[in-house]
Amino acid sequence: MIEDNPYGFFAREPGARPTLKALDGRRQVIHLGSFAKTCFPGARLGYVVADQRVLAPDGRSTLLADELAKLKSMTTVNTPALSQAVIGGMLLRSDCRLREANAPARAHYAANLDVLLRELERHFPPAERDRLGVSWNEPAGGFFAVLHVPFTADEQAMERCAREHGVLWTPMAPFYPAGGGERRLRLSISALSGRQIETGVARLAEFVRAEAH
Amino acid sequence: MIEDNPYGFFAREPGARPTLKALDGRRQVIHLGSFAKTCFPGARLGYVVADQRVLAPDGRSTLLADELAKLKSMTTVNTPALSQAVIGGMLLRSDCRLREANAPARAHYAANLDVLLRELERHFPPAERDRLGVSWNEPAGGFFAVLHVPFTADEQAMERCAREHGVLWTPMAPFYPAGGGERRLRLSISALSGRQIETGVARLAEFVRAEAH
Known part of the structure; x- marks a missing residue:
């Protein structure tokens, strides 16, 4: 193992x-x-x-x-x-x-993850989440959360999101060498302030709604 | 190329x-x-x-x-x-x-290579060199010269030389992935003084004579 x-x-x-x-x-x-x-x-x-x-x-x-x-x-x-x-x-x-x-670093990352999960919850309340087909994991630590979206989250989508909404994420498919992960994207909170995470999730929510329709 | x-x-x-x-x-x-x-x-x-x-x-x-x-x-x-x-x-x-x-580094290495080649010449004069089957290259630069010896210059020989004569070199065979170089060893002069090179070549000459017999 x-x-x-x-x-x-x-x-x-x-x-x-x-x-x-x-x-x-x-x-x-x-x-x-x-x-x-x-x-x-x-x-x-x-x-x-x-x-x-x-x-x-x-x-x-x-x-x-x-x-x-x-x-x-x-x-x-x-x-x-x-x-x-x-x-x-x-x-x-x-x-x-x-x-x-x-x-101190642990406290910073933990607080940022809390903000991220709270903001995801706020922008995608349960009914909305089910309607759109959006979900995410609730990691017990680290710098990242993974969002499951109802569209292909590839490099082209990442570029649209960066250009039109001003927020970046990482496509997850390259982490699945045998295929998979095409509708997952990774959100990072390591070097951000809580305020930046709030702005980022708001922009991301706009992007997800635009792509889902 | x-x-x-x-x-x-x-x-x-x-x-x-x-x-x-x-x-x-x-x-x-x-x-x-x-x-x-x-x-x-x-x-x-x-x-x-x-x-x-x-x-x-x-x-x-x-x-x-x-x-x-x-x-x-x-x-x-x-x-x-x-x-x-x-x-x-x-x-x-x-x-x-x-x-x-x-x-300054170039001058240091060049002077050290000159000492190495001079000392090899002194310890292995032409007749002796032919008798033993010893030769070396005369590099136009760099930190190294390669000595051709009449015995297998492998890790065991390197260990004997270090233990019994107090001088180290690098076996060349690992630089020949397709085989070869078994009777070649590499001498390095990069971090040595001229005096240390003189001592090293004297010890190496003792080792080569001991192995050749």
């Missing part, structure tokens, strides 16, 4: 939840983490916990992490020394406790 | 030589460059000049550089913002003239 956990520190409710890896008594979980969300956007630095015993090509018993490190090294040669130094310094400064260091 | 030019500024003789790309009137050359040698080791930042017109999958005419950028984006997602900022600052500070900015 692969646990991809870049947003693990950014729950809407404060406080720690155990990772799957922390519950993994039988070494069945591979845990992926990123410093790009907790420390520095574009750091291009992450980590993997892969303590599974595997057989190397030459038959020796080794750790999956060591084999992954070799593949990483063959793919990208090495990891930027500058990013490693900056992230290393941030870890030292926070006594390696990124949850505490990210408490 | 692919011109891979990370060491292009580090010729043994000062002064500029034209790149193949500069002579490329017919857009047949793809030029690769790196900022890791000229600006910052481990920057993980480079560039490609690929002004060839190609057909995109959808039949549009586009530049090879744009198609390569898409592949790059799919492989590594994006390039570290921190590295880009640092390299950008260094380019601005040197008025985008990296040849001038690297003049």
